[in-house]
Amino acid sequence: MAAGTKPSANDPPAVVIAYRPHPGCARTLREVCAGIEEEGIHFRTVSLEATDAAALAHEAASRSPLLVGVGVHESELCVHTAALPADAPVERHAVSSHERACQRHVGHNAARLAKVMPLKGYRDGEETDVLWPGEARRGQVRRRDHNGDKAAVAHDDTTNNAEVSKA
């Protein structure tokens, strides 16, 4: 789990977390890792120089045997898979480092992507608009209002109809 280790054949299949060192990043990494661990998936962290979270995440995904990566940037978190174009991550969250619930959420969803389990944060009790392939990711930047005890609620309630509804 040490930062920057190269993958070897003996490593268990893991989600790779790529981060660009910044103040508070240890805290963010802890929560992202906790999210992945709670889902029962291994992870590896790697420190990289990249301009944004999406690029970090895509590079991480390409190094992951599970093809799933997380990008941790100062102002943004991304979940990515190697199958997608670098600029179109599965999830993109604009967050500041103290939003623990969101960081944990990113970890959960990275692991769920690897496990092929439904992602968290898409409301379960409501009919979503009809979706077409390729629609959701267009310009997808999600802002979540996580503060204090509202965090958990915000998770469940965040839908992004504007992003997914039929163009």
Place this chain on the structure above:
Amino acid sequence: MNARLGDRADGPDADEWDGAPDQSGDRERSSTLVVGVDIGNSTTEACVASIEPLEIAYLGSSLANTTGIKGTTANVKGIVRAVGGALAGAGVKLDEVSKLLVNEATPVISGMAMETITETVITESTMIGHNPETPGGIGLGVGTTVPFDRLSSNHAGERVICVIPGDVDFADAAGAINRAVRHGVDVEGAIVQHDDARLIANRLERAIPIVDEVRQIDKVPLDMPAAVEVAAPGHSIRTLSNTYGLATVFELDHDETRMVAPVSRALAGNRSAVVVRTPQGDIAARQIPAGSITLIGAKSRLTVEMDAGAAAIMSGVHRVQPLEDAVGEPGTNVGGMLATVRATMGNLTGQSAERIRIHDVLAVDTFVPEEVRGGLAGEFRLENAVALAAMVHTSRRPMEQVAAEATKTTGVEMLIEGVEANMAVLGALTTPGTAEPLAVLDLGGGSTDAALALPSEPIRTVHVAGAGDLVTRLIASELGIEDLEVAESIKRHPLAKVESLFQVRLEDGSAHFYNEPLPAEVFARVVVLHEDGGMAPIPTRHGLERIRQARRHAKHRVFVVNSLRALEQVAPKGSMRTIDFVVLLGGSALDFEIPEMIAAALAEHGIVCGTGNVRGSEGPRNAVATGLISYFARDGG
């Protein structure tokens, strides 16, 4: 059919047509333009045709949503829309039309009710039987519940279950439990508010079962004996789901054991569970008196206990045929259900509820996920339920008002022509390959209607309760879906499981790939596939197979059962062998699997059955509107 048209040609005199408002002068032919209108519960269909001396030329058809309740003047808006659509398609102006034709509405409406006949209530006792996706540890732990902040060496030598609220970090929780264990406290298990079970379990020196995502952690009784059980992945719990397992864990005598039986039943099939015994804990499965239903036939009456199930009720209905009314025992569930139906029907028809007579009943056994009262994590348990659809005959003949209003609005006279079922048969006979004796099955929203045309006999009709709306309700209740729109969508569309961002697995097991990535919303979910390639996720944790089974089972119990019931009733002497052809009409005949289910069931009786194709082009739609026109043409209007 053609023979009848021939009859018509030399029947009514041509003068009458010429007498029609003559805006068609520029057409220079002795033809009459008429529009047939069929007002259904959900759609209003129109068909425009030019009636000429020797033939009927169908020029266009359309459908619009029915506005308001069928048979009220609110329908006129929908009529205008449907007629306008048909005329636009035919390139005809409204003022060229001489008559609008509408049928005498079927004097029946239907209602539904669903009630559970069992209920699980757990009073002053606690169980947590939800299935968090990621419980921690493995095994069974038994001890006294202790809050996290009181977990210390004071409990040395005791067996405890630690209750951890959401504000405790997973690393702190694990550290404290490890310390307590080192001080001799026998920590046997933990109950956690947040999704932290695995994180804590991974950091413990001694493995214990941990159940997490317990939202109402503050309601977990403290200082009470409790048991926590987590099964291995892919397995379900063995001890807490077994009544005698509970009795062993809590050292219960036989009376107490009887009382905890509902708890173990409620926990069956879970991967993890918590049961906390509270001294005053009473656990009771209260059986709501389901009551009995009295079926009053023309010649006899019969009382059937609801507990006996849907099959017993249906055999009762069969025995007292024809049913004249059905009454539920007052103060019981079924009494409430039938009273609801009566009240709704009374409101709809403007009759007093007491005067409403129920002329058909369809009972279906089902189950409903009900929240367990006394659970802490929103547990649901499947309770037995009976769904009832009831059919009521109305005494009003509301079409006259509708016709008058439509005449006023459009400026074209609207005539009420013939009976719906007869019109449907005439329309159905325009399906290529059909001949008399022919039966029509109209698979609607509220009722399933059958009409049988035998050569040189009046058309026999029957309306039985239960159709598409009941299917939707059954799907919704059995899958625990609150939104009926979602259930409707499940009913109408095939399913698929999204297996990756680029691939879905279809119901039939085949795979389909996409060039564009699928939205994250649908990833790893079961979705319904729309005809245009879109998909919508189903908000449920049920797997594809489970949803598919619920869907097909609901359709079978309503439409196949009702098709057989209806045909049996219209067939002479109840012998279905006398029927050669069955044509399926109505919205549900467009369904992707209902027609083949019915066809398979009818094939056993040697009946040719298929979805109608009115006029060889309209599918199962527009039969009544088409029938109206051919009837008008035959009888000269």
